[in-house]
Amino acid sequence: MTPIERSQIERWLREDLGHHDVTNDVDGTTTGRLVAKDTGVAAGLDAAAAVFEYLDVDVLDRLENGEVLESGDALLEVEGPASDVLRGERVAVNVAGHAAGVATRTRRAVDAARTVDDGVRVAGTRKTTPGLRGVEKRAIAAGGGDTHRLDLSHMVMVKDNHVAELGMGAAVARFRERASFATKIEVEVERPADARRAVEAGADIVLLDNMTPAETERGVEAIDGDALAEASGGITVETVPDYAATGVDVVSLGSLTHSAPALDFSFRTG
Known part of the structure; x- marks a missing residue:
């Protein structure tokens, strides 16, 4: 996961400030604090700090991503020209609030899995917001989850369309043949009976997709420890324990990113 790029911060600020910002034309210097109004898990604070630093506002203190928040906690403190502190405020609040929502949802899912099996990983997916994948993936990590593949170069995933076009064995x-020796290959199957076929085709990981917990358990039995088993598709935080109990190695949820509500943060100056 790469750090927040300067060009990305420029885009965020340009979008919010427009061409003629009269609202924040305020003289003098001030301090500001990013304050939690919800309980949850801190995330996105590297991005929020980078916004202020881009504006030459000093970041005096901030929490670490992954820390547990209570309502009223200060996550970030800054000091600088009042106009620049105010210009960075909304972008910082929005990014940190969204990231903290992802981290908080991830922590809930991880805790749910741990009630059944400490060894099961909870992972995100590529169902991320365009332009915010780095922020959201770091938020998943802050919540204790696994980021899964960050982009298409990190792992080959053989999906149903590949199998339909090429056949499972030929696709793998x-x-x-084309991938690096260090690149793992995951094969998606939609029936427990196909899990063993995926192993025999050479899959490193078998994705048991859109199966019930009972079907997932049969898929794990078919894999028989010869590849990693991942459950995905329609899994919610509430049903994570049911899938963690099937013997899979990984439970992945797109909802960690696409359905996480932002935490409510405010920014207070002076």
Whole structure:
């Protein structure tokens, strides 16, 4: 996961400030604090700090991503020209609030899995907001989750469309030939009976997709420890324990990013 890029911060600020910002034309210097109004898990504070630093506002103190928040906690403190502190405020609040929502949802899912099995990983997916994947993936990590593949270069995933076009064995062989020796291959299956076929085709990981917990358990039995087993598709935070109990190695949820409500933060100056 790469750090927040300067060009990304420029885009965020340009979008919010427009071409003629009269609202924040305020003289003097001031201090500001990003304050939690919800309980949850801190995330996105590297991005929020980077926004202020881009505006030459000093970041005096901030919490670490992953820390537990209570209502009233100060996450970030800054000092600088009042106009620049105010110009960075909304972008910082929005990014940190969104990231903290992802981290908080992830922590809930991780805790739910741990009630059943300490060894099961909870992972995100590529169902991220365009332009915010780095922020959201770091938020998943802050919540104790696994980021899964960050982009298409990190792992080959053989999906149903590949199998329909090439056949499972031919698809795995084709991608194995083209991928680096360090790149893992995951094969998606939609029936427990196909899980063993995926292993025999050479899959490193078998994705048991859109199955019930009972079907997932049968898929894990078919894999028989010869590949990693991942459950995905329609899983919610509430049903994570049901899938964690099936013996899978990974439970992945797109909802960690696409359905996480932002935490309520405010920014107070003076």
